[in-house]
Amino acid sequence: MINLKIDNKKIEVPDGSTVLDAARAANVYIPTLCDDPLLEPFGACRMCIVEIEGHRGLPTSCSTPATEGMEVKTYSSTIEVNRRTTMNLMLSDHPLDCQHCVANMKCDLQYVAGYVGVREQPYEGETRSYEKDRSNPFYVRDLDKCILCGKCVRACDELQGRQAISFGYRGFETKITTPFDLPMWDSTCESCGRCVDVCPTAALYDKSAEKNGLAMEETRTTCPYCGVGCGLIIETRNDKIVGVRGDRENSVNEGHTCVKGRYGWEYVQHEDRVKKPRVRRYLLEGGSKPKSARESEDNPLWDWVETSWEEALNITAESLHQIKKEHGSDSIGFMTSAKCLNEENYLMNKLARQVVGTNSIDHCARL
Amino acid sequence: MSNYTAIREWADEKTADKTRIIVGLGTCGIAAGGNKILEAVEKTLANNDDIKAEVVSVGCIGICYKEPLLDIEIPGQPRLSYGSVTAKDTREIIQNIFLDSKYEHKKTLATINDEAFAEIPSWKEIPFFAPQERRVLRNCGFIDPEKIEDYIANDGYLGLSRALLDMTPAAVVEETLKAGLRGRGGAGFPAGRKWSIAADNINAYKEENPDSDSFGYIICNADEGDPGAFMNRSVLEGDPHSVIEGMTIAGYAIGASYGYIYCRAEYPLAIERLKLALDQAREKNLLGKNILGTEFSFDLKLKEGAGAFVCGEETALIASVEGLRGMPMPRPPYPAQAGLWEVPTIINNVETLNNIPVILAKGADSWAEKGTEKSKGTKTFALTGKVENTGLIEVELGMSLREVIYDIGGGIPDGKEFKAAQTGGPSGGCLPASMLDLTIDYEALAKAGSIMGSGGLVIMDESTCMVDVARYFLTFTQAESCGKCVPCRLGTKRMLEILTRITEGKGKIEDIALLEELAPSIRDSSLCGLGQSAPNPVLTTLRYFRDEYEAHILEGRCPAGQCKALIxxxxxxxxxxxxxxxxxxxxxxxxxxxxxxxxxxxxxxxxxxxxxxxxxxxxxxxxx
CATH class of the missing domain: 3.30.70.20 (Alpha-Beta Plaits)
Structure with a gap:
């Protein structure tokens, strides 16, 4: 363990901690825009500068390892002046349309600018202007809002291992880009959305966010798709889902998701979604099954009819029983799903082998 | 007989008593038409069967304004040098000397020797050469850079043999420390101290990772990028083995068995000669396994840089060698702790490494005789701009700017007034006439607001607008900023916009205050040396030439008559x-x-x- 002082507050932190980690442990706020505890320190935004006794200049707390006996100052007039200049520079090339921005009230840049306290814009000059990249079906890339913190690049590399994007060009022209500057959809992006998740501004945002205001409720749950069991946070507003993100507190995925978990939720509130069991009318009311597809087309007996779970299950059980009797156990196959719990899969196995008596059972995760 | 003695005898024998016709074929020589001179030499020899001489091409001897250069060396006589020669001159000079023993010619420059000969003055009497102290450039323009025997016959690899055969690695580090050699890349960090830190880290790394493929690396930073600077290029073109030898000694001293030379791809001739030199050194067992029959093994790889100025910064250079985008990373960890492939690494400049063999061959005490208390040795400069004699020079540290500009450089052409000397390229500053007596050493230059830098020295006369100079350098740093950190990417952009505004006659008096607010903030908050030093041209011109800024803004006048909108x-x-x-x-x-x-x-x-x-x-x- 390392003992150090942050603004005269004594704090003990584990070996390998940075000064920023220590400040967070000591509950001392240091503004930062490019740091993320899940990513390697980068030192790009220059907001987290501090003064350290015995160190020259203004080291960045995100990249400086905490050492025994260190004395750190997180504010001084020098620090404040430099932070303000840096923030002013950042805002001199950032659209100031906060009220119309999808990141309004959840924007890190907005928050840090508020903390630093910028009141005027002394540096007028050229601003960057790019066309929004809407090629990806799930998210939008708006480089005009990009502050080049590099979090998306690092998340794509360090967390998703995809390396679909990187820094390109130099100087004022520097931007985050795909290989050969192609549209996002033509890159190797897998649409996991981690870049959108870590973006501190609206340089990357979900298309779903364009239609909605702020989410007002959040629900912690498990992803319904596969057997990994990623933790998700479902963002809702008026009982409607407006967004989904990975749960950072969940040890399974530490905030990570795949494209399905993050973006495959529209079915939940889709009007075509089947919410109650349905059976064909002939099974419910009697009558014979239509013989061919053509015959079934206008046949009212072929219509779907909503029914109770009990009725539906009874019909299924009876049908299975009938088939087994007429054609034998091996004429029936079972397919189960990664969306089911282990216990449910176990019971499916029992049903196939013990009740029906067939070994023809498989699972979607094996395909 | 040691392995070195054998090699030395072989080299001495191979180079002894040769009649040589020498053509300067560094990049400067080639640009001035050196290849045509070489052709003329060969043609003359083909037409005169009686003349027996070896034709040799050498690197830059420094006196660029007299290129193309033709030298004749006959055993028993001093070497004679002729400048600004044409093909016709070449034919005449060769025929005069070899057929008529007539040495004087209208293009005669000097003897490259301490003594005069046949009424031709010694180069020590020529103002350009007289005050110089050639140590780094000891071989440039003398040896054939494509022949290892030439290098060895001039005490080449002697330092390495001393280190490997007579000294422990720790003693080599100690010798470098004792010499007081400071990093010639610009920052001036003591080389010996860098080595000793790296040696400790490499030992620790070995203990922790005994199964690792490599325990440490040495990298030669040959990514020279300052506008108007060509010191490293000339050394690599004219004396490539000196850098290879320096790196091998460094490798031995710190315990690294592998090194990289990071050379920019815009130096094709340097790369070609380095490749050849590496092959020759391997062939003579001066690189590779069990060097000179000792236990020590070391090898080098050449890595071509893609020409980004920021790749001269250590962490960006390492990223580039690893195949990543050249972007600096915050320190710590320092390269000496976790550098290339996360292994302890030291990075030394070409000129630093070039000095090492001399320190080892002659001893630290002898090496440290030149220079000042805190800045030992010599320094090369690429002397360019509004000065009579341009070229590559090497002077003892502690010499005054005035001596360099007026004695070596021959003063300002066309009877114009000296205005400023720019040292250190885009990271350096502009020093005014009142600072002409400033001594050239690390501390004095830093105190004046500039830096030693790698050796760019641009002289400006009264017709140079200092606001425009600051604008020029900011254009450079802005275009070369990697774009990672905010103060550098946007700060240099906004400073450039303000400076452009002023030179276009659209400046406001508040702009000076804005520059004074931005410059220190960019210096103090930027991530790497590029951003930290980018405001220097602005800070120094504001400090020494504030009246020019004010004339542009308040009087709508460019005192130098350069800013087109104002004249x-x-x-x-x-x-x-x-x-x-x-x-x-x-x-x-x-x-x-x-x-x-x-x-x-x-x-x-x-x-x-x-x-x-x-x-x-x-x-x-x-x-x-």
Whole structure:
């Protein structure tokens, strides 16, 4: 363990901690825009500068390892002046349309600018202007809002291992880009959305966010798709889902998701979604099954009819029983799903082998 | 007999008593037409069977303004040098010397020797060479850089043999520390100290990772990128083995068995010669396994950089060697702790490494005799700009700027006034005439607001606008900023915009305050040396030439007459003879006037290209 002082507050932190980690442990706020505890320190935004006794200049707390006996100052007039200049520079090339921005009230840049306290814009000059990249079906890339913190690049590399994007060009022209500057959809992006998740501004945002205001409720749950069991946070507003993100507190995925978990939720509130069991009318009311597809087309007996779970299950059980009797156990196959719990899969196995008596059972995760 | 003695004897024998015709074929020589001279030499020899001589091409000897150079060396006589030669001169000189023993020629420069010969002065009597102290450039222009025997016969690899055969690695580090050699890349960190930190880290790394493929690396930073600087290029082109030897010694000292030379791809000749030198060194067992029959093994790889200025920064350079985008990373960890592939690494500049063999061969005490208390040894400079004699020079540290500019450089051409000396390239500053007696050493330059840098030295005269100079350097740093950190990416952009505004006559008096607010903030908050030093040209010009800024803003006037938006061209009614030369020369037809009558410039059409003033034979064109 390392003992150090942050603004005269004594704090003990584990070996390998940075000064920023220590400040967070000591509950001392240091503004930062490019740091993320899940990513390697980068030192790009220059907001987290501090003064350290015995160190020259203004080291960045995100990249400086905490050492025994260190004395750190997180504010001084020098620090404040430099932070303000840096923030002013950042805002001199950032659209100031906060009220119309999808990141309004959840924007890190907005928050840090508020903390630093910028009141005027002394540096007028050229601003960057790019066309929004809407090629990806799930998210939008708006480089005009990009502050080049590099979090998306690092998340794509360090967390998703995809390396679909990187820094390109130099100087004022520097931007985050795909290989050969192609549209996002033509890159190797897998649409996991981690870049959108870590973006501190609206340089990357979900298309779903364009239609909605702020989410007002959040629900912690498990992803319904596969057997990994990623933790998700479902963002809702008026009982409607407006967004989904990975749960950072969940040890399974530490905030990570795949494209399905993050973006495959529209079915939940889709009007075509089947919410109650349905059976064909002939099974419910009697009558014979239509013989061919053509015959079934206008046949009212072929219509779907909503029914109770009990009725539906009874019909299924009876049908299975009938088939087994007429054609034998091996004429029936079972397919189960990664969306089911282990216990449910176990019971499916029992049903196939013990009740029906067939070994023809498989699972979607094996395909 | 040690392995070195054998190699040395082989080299001595191979190079002894040779009649040589030498052509300067560094990049500067080639640019001045050196290849045509080489052709002329070969043709002359082919036409005169009696003349027996070896034709040799060498690197730059430094006196660039006299290129192309032709030298003749006959055993028993001093080497004779001829400058600005043409193919015709070449034929004459060779025939005169070899057929008629006539040494004087209208293109005679000097003997490259301490003594005069046949009424030809020694180069020590030539002002350009007299005050110089050639140590780094000891072999440049003397040896054939493509022949290892030439290097060895001039004490090459002697330092390495001393280190490997007579000294422990710790003793080599100690010797470097004792010499007081400071990093020649610009920052001036003591090389010995860097090595000793790296040696400790490599030992620790070995203990922690005994199964690792490599325990440490040495990298030679040959990513020279300052505008107008060509010291490293000349050394690599003229004396590639000196860097290889320096790196091998460094590898031995710190315990690294592998190294990289990071050389920019824009130096094709340097790369070609380095590749050849590496092969030759391997062949002679001066690189590779069990060097000179000792236990020590070391090898080098050449890595071509893609020409990004920021890759001269250590962490960006390492990223580039690893195949990543050249972007600096915050320190710690320092490269000496976790550098290339996360292994302890030291990075030394070409010139630093070039000094190492001399320190080992001659001893630290002898090496440290030159220089000042805290800045030992010599330093090369690429002397360029508004100075009579341009070229590559090497002086003892502690020499004054005045001596360099007026003695070696021969002063300012065309009777103009000296205005400023720019050291350290885009990271350095502009020093005014009042600082001419400043001594060239790390501390004095830093105190004056500039830096030693890697050796760019640009001289400016009264016709240079200092605001425009600051703008130029900011254009460079802005274009070369990697874009990672905010103060550098956007701060240099905003400073550049302000400076451009001022040079265009649109400046406001508040702009000076904005620059004074931005510059220190960029210096103090940027991530790497590029951003931290980018404001230096602005800070120094504001400090020493504030009146020029004020003249642009308050009086709408460019004192140097350079900023096109702020100057007007007129023709003096008394001096104009109506000769029509200016009207005919004007590229935009802005000048009207009948023959023998006063000519008039239409300032709306005039593009201020300065052609009329240059062609006027009566000094009748006025700029205000």
């Amino acid at each position: 007007t061209y007129t023709i003096d009614e008394v001096d104009c003879t109506g000769c029509t030369v200016c009207a005919r020369a004007c590229p935009v037809d802005a000048i009207s006037g009948a023959k023998k009558e006063l000519h008039i410039i239409d300032t709306d059409i005039c593009t201020r290209c300065d052609t009329c003033r240059q062609v006027c034979n009566f000094d009748a064109v006025l700029v205000a």
